[in-house]
Amino acid sequence: MNLSKRFLVKPGKKVRLKDRDPEDSAGYGKKDRAKVEKLTEQNIRRLDELQYLLYAENRRSLLIVLQAMDAAGKDGTIRHVIRGLNPQGCTVTSFKKPSDEELDHDFLWRIHKAVPNKGDIGIFNRSHYEDVLVVRVHELVPKDVWAARYEQINRFEELLAENNVVIVKFFLHISKDEQLERFQDRLKDKDKHWKISPSDFGERKYWKEYQRAYEDALEKCSTKHAPWYVIPSNRKWFRNLAVSQILVETLESLQMSFPKPAFDISKIKVE
Amino acid sequence: MNLSKRFLVKPGKKVRLKDRDPEDSAGYGKKDRAKVEKLTEQNIRRLDELQYLLYAENRRSLLIVLQAMDAAGKDGTIRHVIRGLNPQGCTVTSFKKPSDEELDHDFLWRIHKAVPNKGDIGIFNRSHYEDVLVVRVHELVPKDVWAARYEQINRFEELLAENNVVIVKFFLHISKDEQLERFQDRLKDKDKHWKISPSDFGERKYWKEYQRAYEDALEKCSTKHAPWYVIPSNRKWFRNLAVSQILVETLESLQMSFPKPAFDISKIKVE
Numbered sequence: 001m002n003l004s005k006r007f008l009v010k011p012g013k014k015v016r017l018k019d020r021d022p023e024d025s026a027g028y029g030k031k032d033r034a035k036v037e038k039l040t041e042q043n044i045r046r047l048d049e050l051q052y053l054l055y056a057e058n059r060r061s062l063l064i065v066l067q068a069m070d071a072a073g074k075d076g077t078i079r080h081v082i083r084g085l086n087p088q089g090c091t092v093t094s095f096k097k098p099s100d101e102e103l104d105h106d107f108l109w110r111i112h113k114a115v116p117n118k119g120d121i122g123i124f125n126r127s128h129y130e131d132v133l134v135v136r137v138h139e140l141v142p143k144d145v146w147a148a149r150y151e152q153i154n155r156f157e158e159l160l161a162e163n164n165v166v167i168v169k170f171f172l173h174i175s176k177d178e179q180l181e182r183f184q185d186r187l188k189d190k191d192k193h194w195k196i197s198p199s200d201f202g203e204r205k206y207w208k209e210y211q212r213a214y215e216d217a218l219e220k221c222s223t224k225h226a227p228w229y230v231i232p233s234n235r236k237w238f239r240n241l242a243v244s245q246i247l248v249e250t251l252e253s254l255q256m257s258f259p260k261p262a263f264d265i266s267k268i269k270v271e
Numbered sequence: 272m273n274l275s276k277r278f279l280v281k282p283g284k285k286v287r288l289k290d291r292d293p294e295d296s297a298g299y300g301k302k303d304r305a306k307v308e309k310l311t312e313q314n315i316r317r318l319d320e321l322q323y324l325l326y327a328e329n330r331r332s333l334l335i336v337l338q339a340m341d342a343a344g345k346d347g348t349i350r351h352v353i354r355g356l357n358p359q360g361c362t363v364t365s366f367k368k369p370s371d372e373e374l375d376h377d378f379l380w381r382i383h384k385a386v387p388n389k390g391d392i393g394i395f396n397r398s399h400y401e402d403v404l405v406v407r408v409h410e411l412v413p414k415d416v417w418a419a420r421y422e423q424i425n426r427f428e429e430l431l432a433e434n435n436v437v438i439v440k441f442f443l444h445i446s447k448d449e450q451l452e453r454f455q456d457r458l459k460d461k462d463k464h465w466k467i468s469p470s471d472f473g474e475r476k477y478w479k480e481y482q483r484a485y486e487d488a489l490e491k492c493s494t495k496h497a498p499w500y501v502i503p504s505n506r507k508w509f510r511n512l513a514v515s516q517i518l519v520e521t522l523e524s525l526q527m528s529f530p531k532p533a534f535d536i537s538k539i540k541v542e
Binding site for chain 2: 056075078079082083084085086087088089090091092094123125180183184187190191193194195196198201204258259260261263265268269270271
């Protein structure tokens, strides 16, 4: 099954998150969990081969953007899907509250610095999209400033794509109830207490505003050169399958091959 | 068996690489290979737990330095041992020929920039030690310049250690014959041709000079706060065991624990 097509936000189409079921698992039920985990493992092994080709080619890079509400599984996706990759040639950048130096520049400055090298895979845990999400919900800048950013983001991503950066953006979609359950689990598990910051829970009050901000970002910024995918993420095992499979489908579509050496191998002698 | 002790370069002791057998596998024979691979897997799973604690603590970082002759397995060690870690909180930096900007600074400038964040693990694939290895062998700077660097390196590493960077340095030790065999394998395998650069083979002429430069670096720069380990690496399966185990032993010696939250968890309500 082609999951890229199923979860793609078609450029120019209206997005209503209410119409996208976070429980969707493309026909797989709970009883299929072991099977799905096996498929995910296969995808991860295939990703390893594809990463090796990307690295050998040294011509293009892959940029993976992860966005989601708290507890939707950004860290878990990295832990389960990305860990299969070779850490050499793979960088994860977590974008937190901007530093003073970062705030002294335009919002894409710190993003541009973190774009992966040729041959590499870069994962953004949060990204420039925060500048039209948390910034919009909490009115950290005036409306005309954030409203201009969708088009600025599109032009920036187009620039990257034209320079051989392959971009894939995932929104991990969970329900408000699922988030509540996961927060409660964290409160129960002593080994997870260090992770808790009371302010995270406070953001739940703005759930609707965030969903609306996400809908706009997905709608305005899903483009041919930098597509958004909405991944149903209430079921972690399915989320991992969907993300790993879309990554495989994306890299396979590049039809990569090993570069030929620039000199005659048969003439080399080693002693 | 405590492999840290076995392979440590004792601070202040003379180092003769000839006296260290690159075939050594601490008593494990070829027939034990499956068993050793299982032990390595166990170490990697344990490393995952320890990395999580390091990250939760957010107080110290781990810096792993990898140095070796070509084809000795720096990339392979990263691929097999480090890949088990969570890529979030783990960065690999490959130090290549310095750029013009880097050459416009002292030799530790680019190194300092790449030191891992608190809570993170950083792997250096080659390092500042190249400045007393390739630079010395090819006389890229005058002798009095490189000769002063051992002490500069020690002071720099001491600074890091005093600021909660835990440093572990591995020299992957192979024999000249083993390198020849691995180079010949690369020439035979079409999928590896892209990796070949004829100049690598040329460096074999300087084998003795490199071994001498390594002996000096190991001898002068193995310190209590930044020890060197000489890992016998002719047998890849044993190399992976030794590196993974010394990493486990190092992290366990820190006796880390989950930090307590700074507020009363029982008072938090989520709705």
